[in-house]
Amino acid sequence: MSGSEKPQERAKSKKKVNLNRVPMPKQEPEERIHNFNEVARGYTFEMAVEEARRCLNCKKRNCERGCPVSIDIPEFIAAIQKGDLEVAASVLKRKTSLPGICGRVCPQEVQCEKACTLSKKKAPVAIGRLERYVADWERLHNMTTIPERGAPTGKRVAVVGSGPAGLTVAADLAILGHEVTMFEALHVAGGVLAYGIPEFRLPKEIVQQEVEYVKNLGVELLPDTVIGINFSIDELLNTRYDALFLGTGAGLPMFLGVPGEDLNMVYSANEFLTRTNLMKAYLYPEYATPIKMGRKVTVIGGGNVAMDAARCAVRLGADSVTVVYRRSRQEMPARLEEIENAEEEGIVFFFLATPIAMLSDGRANVAALECIRMALTEPDESGRRRPVPIEGSEFIIETDTVIVSLGTSPNPLIASTTPDLKTSRWGTVVVDEKGRTSKARVWAGGDIISGGATVISAMGEARRAASAMHEYLTSGSKKIIPPSA
Amino acid sequence: MFPIIAKEELGPSVFRLRVRAPLIAAKAQPGQFLIVVLDEKGERVPFTLSDWDAEGGTVDFVFLVVGPTTEKMARLQVGDTIAHCVGPLGRPSHVDTFGHVVCLVSGYGIAAMVPVLRALKGKDNQITTIVQAPDKKRLFGLEALKEWSDKVLVATSDNGNGKGPLASDQLRHLLAEHPNQPIHRVVAMCSLCLMWVVTELTRPLRIPTFLHMTPIMVDGTGMCGACRLQVEGTNRFACVHGPEFDGHKIGSWDVLLARRCSYADENVLQQSYSCRTCSQW
Numbered sequence: 001m002s003g004s005e006k007p008q009e010r011a012k013s014k015k016k017v018n019l020n021r022v023p024m025p026k027q028e029p030e031e032r033i034h035n036f037n038e039v040a041r042g043y044t045f046e047m048a049v050e051e052a053r054r055c056l057n058c059k060k061r062n063c064e065r066g067c068p069v070s071i072d073i074p075e076f077i078a079a080i081q082k083g084d085l086e087v088a089a090s091v092l093k094r095k096t097s098l099p100g101i102c103g104r105v106c107p108q109e110v111q112c113e114k115a116c117t118l119s120k121k122k123a124p125v126a127i128g129r130l131e132r133y134v135a136d137w138e139r140l141h142n143m144t145t146i147p148e149r150g151a152p153t154g155k156r157v158a159v160v161g162s163g164p165a166g167l168t169v170a171a172d173l174a175i176l177g178h179e180v181t182m183f184e185a186l187h188v189a190g191g192v193l194a195y196g197i198p199e200f201r202l203p204k205e206i207v208q209q210e211v212e213y214v215k216n217l218g219v220e221l222l223p224d225t226v227i228g229i230n231f232s233i234d235e236l237l238n239t240r241y242d243a244l245f246l247g248t249g250a251g252l253p254m255f256l257g258v259p260g261e262d263l264n265m266v267y268s269a270n271e272f273l274t275r276t277n278l279m280k281a282y283l284y285p286e287y288a289t290p291i292k293m294g295r296k297v298t299v300i301g302g303g304n305v306a307m308d309a310a311r312c313a314v315r316l317g318a319d320s321v322t323v324v325y326r327r328s329r330q331e332m333p334a335r336l337e338e339i340e341n342a343e344e345e346g347i348v349f350f351f352l353a354t355p356i357a358m359l360s361d362g363r364a365n366v367a368a369l370e371c372i373r374m375a376l377t378e379p380d381e382s383g384r385r386r387p388v389p390i391e392g393s394e395f396i397i398e399t400d401t402v403i404v405s406l407g408t409s410p411n412p413l414i415a416s417t418t419p420d421l422k423t424s425r426w427g428t429v430v431v432d433e434k435g436r437t438s439k440a441r442v443w444a445g446g447d448i449i450s451g452g453a454t455v456i457s458a459m460g461e462a463r464r465a466a467s468a469m470h471e472y473l474t475s476g477s478k479k480i481i482p483p484s485a
Numbered sequence: 486m487f488p489i490i491a492k493e494e495l496g497p498s499v500f501r502l503r504v505r506a507p508l509i510a511a512k513a514q515p516g517q518f519l520i521v522v523l524d525e526k527g528e529r530v531p532f533t534l535s536d537w538d539a540e541g542g543t544v545d546f547v548f549l550v551v552g553p554t555t556e557k558m559a560r561l562q563v564g565d566t567i568a569h570c571v572g573p574l575g576r577p578s579h580v581d582t583f584g585h586v587v588c589l590v591s592g593y594g595i596a597a598m599v600p601v602l603r604a605l606k607g608k609d610n611q612i613t614t615i616v617q618a619p620d621k622k623r624l625f626g627l628e629a630l631k632e633w634s635d636k637v638l639v640a641t642s643d644n645g646n647g648k649g650p651l652a653s654d655q656l657r658h659l660l661a662e663h664p665n666q667p668i669h670r671v672v673a674m675c676s677l678c679l680m681w682v683v684t685e686l687t688r689p690l691r692i693p694t695f696l697h698m699t700p701i702m703v704d705g706t707g708m709c710g711a712c713r714l715q716v717e718g719t720n721r722f723a724c725v726h727g728p729e730f731d732g733h734k735i736g737s738w739d740v741l742l743a744r745r746c747s748y749a750d751e752n753v754l755q756q757s758y759s760c761r762t763c764s765q766w
Contacts, residue, residue, distance in 0.1 A: 185706050187522050187529070187569035195708070224571040226706060230508045251708040255720055262715055262740050264747050271709035279528060279703070288528040288554055289703075290748060364743035411707050413725065 019122035022051040024129055029344040033314050036199040036282055039341060040104075040129075045083075048133040052080035055125045058117045063127060066115030068460030069102075069168075071095040073112055073127055080130055089138040092131060093147060097171035097214055098164065098459065100139060100206045103132025105197060106456040107335050139209055146216050150177030155473040158183065158241040159219075160227045160414070163191020164455040165247030165446030165462040167214050172466035174217040178473060181241070182219055185226040188278060191249055192447075193455070195278035196270070198308050200315070201338075204277070228413040233421070233442065243441045243469050246429060247462060250408040250447035256300065260358030261404070263366040265294060269301070269309045269405035276312045294400030295319040298369055300355060301405030302332040307339065309403045310347045321347045322397065326354040326374050326387040352376070352387065356394065358402060369397045410448045426451050435465030443469055486566040490543055496625035498550040500559055501535065501596065507542030509534075509572045515600035516578025516697060516729055519544060520705040522569035523557055530554055531702050531724075533597035533674070534573060544572075547596035547626075574705050575728045579695065580604040584611065584669035587659060588634070589652050589683055591617040594674030594697065595626045601672065602633035611635050613659065617652035617675060653682045660686060668692050673732070677745050684732035694732040698723045700744060714741055 025041040026032075032039050043051065055077040063073040072091050079088035092099045108114075108128035116124030138144050155178045159170045162184040170182045188194045190207045215221055227233065227248075236244055253268035255261055272291070275281040279289035297313040299306050302325035313321045323342070325332060328351045332339060343349070353371045361367035373393035376385035410427045422430040422438035428451045429444045431437050437444050445461030447453060491503035509519055518533045536545035550559050561567070578601045586605055590598045595616055605612055614634040618624035618641050630637050640652040652675065659668060671687050673680045674697040687694045700712040700723050707725035714721055715736035721727065735741075 185571065186704065187571070195704075224569050225508065226571060226574070229573065230512060251706070253708070253710045255710070255713075257720075262713060262720070262737055264740065264743050268710035271703055271711045274703050274709050280526070285553070287526045288523075292747060364740045411725075413707065 017054055017056065017118070019118070021054065021123045021126045021129075022047045024126070029346070032200065033345050036315055038203055039200050042136055043129055043133045045137075048080055048130060049083060051126050052077045052130055054118065055081070056117055060117060062115035062117065063112040063125075066112040067095075068111065068456050069095050069463050071112075071131075076134065077125065077127070077130060080134065085134055085137050086143060088134045089143065090145070092134055093145075096168075096459070097217075098167060098210045099131050100135035100210055101164070101193060101202060102456055102459070103128050103130075103135050104202050104206075105193075105454075107454055109336065111456065135206075139206070144209075144213060146213075147175055149175055149218060152179070153177045153473060155179065155242045156181070156240055157469065157473070158227075158236045158244040159247065160233075160245065161185075161191055161247035161249060161446070161448075162189040162211065162221065162223075163193060163247060163249050163446060163458065165249075165448075165458040166191065166245065167211065168459045168462035169245045169247065169443075169445070169466045169469070170219040171214045171217055172463060173469060173473075174214070174219045176466075176470050178470070180219045182214075182221050183225045183227050183231075184221065184223045185248075186278070187223050189221055189223060191247075195274045196305065196308070198273065198277050198312050199282075200311070201308065226413070228417040233414065233418045233439070237441055243443070243473055245462070245465055245469065246414060246437070246442060246444035246448055247446045247458070248411060248414055248448050249458075250428075250450075250452045251411045252409045252427075253404070254406045254409060255404055256355060256406065258355055258357050260360060260366065263358055263360055264364050265292065265366045265400060266358060266402045266404065269299075269305045269403050270408065272309050272403045273305070273312065276316070282312075282316060291316065293318060296399045297321045297401040297403065298397060298399040299323045299403045299405055301325065301407070302327065302334060303405065303407065304334045304338055305407075306403075306405035307334045307342050309405050310342055311345055313401070313403065314345050314347065318401070322350055322399070323347060324350045324353050324355065324369070324371065324397070326352065327376060327385065328352055331376075331385065350397070353395075354387070354389070355402075356389075359396075361400075366399065366402050369399055369402065371395055371397055407452050408447070409451060414448075431465075434468035435461055436468060441472075486568065487570045488566045489561055489563050492561070492563055495547065495596070496623050498559070499547065499623075499625050500550070501545055501547045502558070502561070503543050503545045504567060504570060505542055506544050506570045506572075509544050509570060510537045510539050510542050513537040513539070513544060513573040514577030515580060515604040517573035517575050518705075518728065519546065519570055519572030520574060520702070521546075521558075521567055523554060523561075524568045527568065528554055529703060529705060531574070531699070531705055533593065533697065533699075533728075535596040535599055537600075544570075547593055549593055571705070575724060576726070578604070578672070578697070578729050580608055582608045582610060583693075585667055586610045586612050586670045586672060587656065587668050588612060588614045589617070589656065589671070589673040589675050589679065590614065590630070591652065591675035591679060595624075595630065597697070598672075598674045599626070599629045599633065601674070602630070605672075606633045613638065615640060615652045615655045615659075617641070617679065652679060653686065656683060656686055660690060660692075663690060663692070670695070671732075673697065677742055680732065681738045681742070684735070688733055695729050696732040696735070698728050698730055698735075698741075700741065701748060 076088045076091040113124040159182040189211045253270040275291040280287040281291035297318040299310045352374045355369045357370040359368040374387035443465040446458035493501045532546035612634040671694040702712045703709040712723040
């Protein structure tokens with residue numbers, strides 16, 4: 001079907017291609033630092049069509065291969081070129097149940113857009129922005145359609161965790177006709193999409209609408225249920241479920257382990273973001289959870305979570321926000337776009353330094369960070385330059401609020417209550433190339449296997465596990481898969 | 486939704502709620518807690534389970550009215566619902582046959598200790614319970630303490646002449662008799678400063694002392710680290726590693742005291758149940 005359309009499309013796009021992408025309308029920095037509204041406002045219809053027309057609809061389809069869930073990118077963009085947004089939406093939905101989320105938080109610059117043919121010339125097609133546009137159009141026009149579900153298979157699947165991985169597995173398996181129950185420990189579904197990523201980057205209304213979409217596929221959501229406490233994995237497998245997916249993420253915050261880190265006003269990024277995003281402390285007292293923050297905020301770390309925490313602190317009214325990172329700007333793991341947003345919002349970066357102690361004001365509150373300057377070594381075998389402290393270079397940063405954002409590790413609750421589940425020394429669950437764990441009938445994906453990556457990689461791993469689970473569930477004989485070594 | 490099955494006013498601004506929560510009741514153990522979210526705009530607040538009925542599918546918890554959330558909670562009636570309850574969280578209290586166990590309680594701990602007492606009694610321990618309250622009017626739950634203790638010592642400020650003993654005074658008297666009348670274990674579920682005092686009193690005598698820590702929590706499942714405390718020099722989270730800890734291994738008490746009060750100005754309206762020696766409740 002799409003084959004017959006292609007030559008025509010290519011003929012149309014023969015005209016000269018604009019090498020620059022249509023800019024994304026954004027809230028100006030001086031405006032947005034005072035609110036939690038979304039920074040990027042999204043394309044208009046005209047902008048979307050104009051940007052879509054930059055797509056050469058080339059034969060290579062590198063973009064599709066660059067996508068962890070293999071979205072038919074040229075096809076959905078071709079539909080936008082024709083103004084047929086309904087078709088564009090249905091093309092997206094074939095491969096992702098969460099386009100509104102992916103369009104916003106995927107690191108497209110290292111995935112689909114990096115592979116785009118135009119990126120060799122200049123700016124690649126803004127695939128993420130187009131994905132977002134289509135998802136928003138579908139949502140705002142109440143055009144969301146529920147795909148037809150496969151015939152009921154009679155098989156039941158338990159999905160543990162309702163973050164990006166859990167939502168993807170649940171949706172995939174529900175569409176294939178399995179009966180899915182998704183367990184969530186918190187009172188709100190969405191995992192890191194709900195508690196971690198701030199409103200101004202990913203509006204919670206969009207997360208909840210995409211959760212609703214998954215529920216409308218027939219997935220049962222049980223919030224306030226902690227697997228490992230209310231039910232063990234074995235209880236679930238022995239009483240009701242044929243297969244189980246672990247997508248519990250990496251929720252355990254890491255700390256520096258320096259003296260004084262337990263002082264008051266020292267937060268983990270998880271606590272700071274959970275109070276702000278999940279509990280909506282920025283709307284206190286309408287929402288009952290407060291957040292206490294001083295005037296001079298210091299964030300430790302250089303990832304996306306550090307950027308999120310720093311930008312939340314700006315919006316909560318900090319006078320100054322400083323990010324301390326032990327490597328240089330070039331090595332920062334955060335997306336360039338987020339670093340630039342943070343810089344525009346007045347956040348100051350202190351590179352090549354790390355705290356060695358947190359000092360008290362005498363009343364158990366943090367008053368300063370004692371830091372040491374770092375130098376980068378020559379790249380090691382992994383290609384990364386390792387930071388090493390420069391002796392005698394200690395200095396003091398005055399601060400009254402510290403947010404530690406060094407990453408997270410998997411919550412040990414499930415591993416500790418499931419003795420036959422193999423984990424690594426970092427606490428991650430060990431899986432084979434199909435996402436299968438060492439425990440029969442249990443698959444896993446997302447941060448619980450990677451220790452901390454992106455929303456889309458979690459979705460990719462979830463998709464892989466879902467197809468392996470489907471294969472197992474429909475393989476006829478109910479043989480128990482032997483645990484992989 | 487979690488319907489309220491029963492409500493009882495135990496004393497001025499002290500209430501017990503019984504909530505239908507079968508999943509929590511099925512797995513509850515002494516010393517564990519639940520997290521309650523009153524409505525979709527509510528905060529997540531932890532409460533130690535004071536009783537449960539696994540067959541009937543209900544759990545009980547006791548709360549003092551100290552802030553906006555507990556004030557709202559006090560207005561709930563039988564038949565109303567609570568939006569979210571999750572639990573049982575934390576590790577159960579360690580219960581074994583120890584011998585003579587001295588338990589110290591104050592505030593919400595007066596009710597929250599009862600399941601622990603019951604379990605200790607079930608293991609044939611001899612139990613002396615010391616209960617502290619600001620005054621007799623605000624002493625509640627004495628009957629349940631008496632039911633599961635061999636002896637109950639009351640520490641209120643109006644023990645006759647308006648200058649009654651503190652719980653720590655009562656403990657001192659007992660410790661003075663140790664080891665002739667040996668104490669094998671001390672368990673405390675009371676205000677933080679009293680727990681600190683207890684820890685320092687038993688430390689020289691090397692009497693194992695276990696404390697039920699109640700730092701501020703947000704998620705209660707190990708995710709946020711708000712409830713971290715120093716135990717033998719390493720970070721521990723009260724919600725997943727506790728809430729019961731070996732008091733002699735806990736460090737940075739001054740930080741813990743300050744942390745417990747760090748949201749007091751925002752969220753605490755009245756402190757009529759506050760500890761008699763500090764501003765804790």
